[in-house]
Amino acid sequence: MGVRNFFxxxxxxxxxxxxxxxxFPIYEMVESFLFTPKTVTTAAPHARSYVDMKRIMTYVVIxxxxxIIMGLYNVGLQVNSAYxxxxxxxxxxxxxxxxxxGFDASNPLANFAHGLLYFLPIYITTLVVGGIWEVIFATVRxxxxxxxxxxxxxxxxxxxxxxxxxxQVALGISFGVxxxxxxxxxxxxxxxxxxxxxxxxxxxxxxxxxxxDTIWTPVDGFSGAxxxxxxxxxxxxxLAAQGMNWMNSFVGTVQGSIGETxxxxxxxxxxxxLITQIANxxxxxxxxxxxxxxxxxxxxxxxxxxxxFAMPWxxxxxxxxxxxxxxxxxxxxxxxxxxxxxxxxxxxxxxxxVVMIRVINPAFPEGMMLAILFGNVFAPLIDYFVIxxxxxxxxxxxx
Numbered sequence: 001m002g003v004r005n006f007f008x009x010x011x012x013x014x015x016x017x018x019x020x021x022x023x024f025p026i027y028e029m030v031e032s033f034l035f036t037p038k039t040v041t042t043a044a045p046h047a048r049s050y051v052d053m054k055r056i057m058t059y060v061v062i063x064x065x066x067x068i069i070m071g072l073y074n075v076g077l078q079v080n081s082a083y084x085x086x087x088x089x090x091x092x093x094x095x096x097x098x099x100x101x102g103f104d105a106s107n108p109l110a111n112f113a114h115g116l117l118y119f120l121p122i123y124i125t126t127l128v129v130g131g132i133w134e135v136i137f138a139t140v141r142x143x144x145x146x147x148x149x150x151x152x153x154x155x156x157x158x159x160x161x162x163x164x165x166x167x168q169v170a171l172g173i174s175f176g177v178x179x180x181x182x183x184x185x186x187x188x189x190x191x192x193x194x195x196x197x198x199x200x201x202x203x204x205x206x207x208x209x210x211x212x213d214t215i216w217t218p219v220d221g222f223s224g225a226x227x228x229x230x231x232x233x234x235x236x237x238x239l240a241a242q243g244m245n246w247m248n249s250f251v252g253t254v255q256g257s258i259g260e261t262x263x264x265x266x267x268x269x270x271x272x273x274l275i276t277q278i279a280n281x282x283x284x285x286x287x288x289x290x291x292x293x294x295x296x297x298x299x300x301x302x303x304x305x306x307x308x309f310a311m312p313w314x315x316x317x318x319x320x321x322x323x324x325x326x327x328x329x330x331x332x333x334x335x336x337x338x339x340x341x342x343x344x345x346x347x348x349x350x351x352x353x354v355v356m357i358r359v360i361n362p363a364f365p366e367g368m369m370l371a372i373l374f375g376n377v378f379a380p381l382i383d384y385f386v387i388x389x390x391x392x393x394x395x396x397x398x399x
Contacts, residue, residue: 066268157169282340287326
């Protein structure tokens with residue numbers, strides 16, 4: 001109650017005519033984070049719903065918790081496993097040693113602690129740099145800081161490699177927020193997913209740090225191959241020789257970006273989003289149908305020169321960022337299609353594109369990021385043709 005009274009007391013300083021009027025977006029951002037907004041509808045029409053922007057964004061962040069937990073554990077597991085061959089080094093190893101936690105890969109606490117030391121700097125950098133851009137644009141435009149950045153910051157941090165330099169993290173989130181969202185008017189007006197836009201910028205600007213075997217180089221002298229890089233060069237049958245079977249790929253104890261490795265964690269988040277009706281199930285069904293259908297076609301065609309033709313659909317589901325992208329990016333309501341039929345088409349297009357990029361384009365072992373951005377571009381066009389078809393059908397029925 002004391003905190004609420006404090007905010008009520010200082011509010012006149014930030015509202016119009018107040019001493020700190022230009023800082024109102026910062027005041028509103030902190031107040032909205034701590035309390036339910038007190039704005040009410042005062043004129044007709046009255047629309048009542050339990051769903052608001054804050055609730056949607058909060059639910060999405062909650063849905064990422066399984067991916068965060070599994071990501072922390074897996075990063076620590078991979079690093080501690082590497083330390084069995086390479087001596088511990090760096091400031092993270094110094095902190096772990098000082099705390100007496102140790103580097104035992106069979107110790108969950110040691111894995112979580114070590115993973116946290118990789119995740120926190122990336123997330124804090126993302127939150128601070130992206131938050132500054134959000135406040136700047138909100139202040140210049142004179143509107144509130146939108147809660148949508150909480151989701152963007154979390155998703156961006158989870159799709160980054162654990163060894164990514166922090167200056168690249170800052171550059172990527174800046175590009176994603178400014179070019180992917182704010183130049184189009186901010187949250188709700190962007191046609192590209194901001195987190196993926198920033199990640200795509202880093203992918204093309206600094207491919208050595210963002211793709212292939214170099215995506216996992218947190219330990220000096222160690223370079224672990226990701227499942228997709230092994231599959232594209234030698235075939236998915238060789239994954240077992242690298243210590244990757246389907247089950248540990250499904251659970252997420254393999255090399256990869258921080259939050260993308262565990263399909264199991266992604267499915268837990270998907271269940272939560274579907275139960276709370278934040279995610280639309282048609283997008284998920286379309287994406288899975290597109291991926292499975294095109295994979296079965298390629299399996300039937302076969303190729304002696306390209307081992308990726310033989311990869312089954314259930315392997316496509318667990319390797320790379322397919323599960324994470326489908327759950328948290330494909331279902332993103334702003335950049336996806338908004339018609340029911342369009343959602344099936346949009347999801348199927350992404351599912352088809354990710355397999356095509358992975359299998360047919362040898363330059364990109366991972367295709368989910370580019371497939372989703374490709375789908376974002378075509379989402380308005382898909383909705384346009386669906387709506388026009390509905391108009392023609394109703395006009396014909398009326399005639």
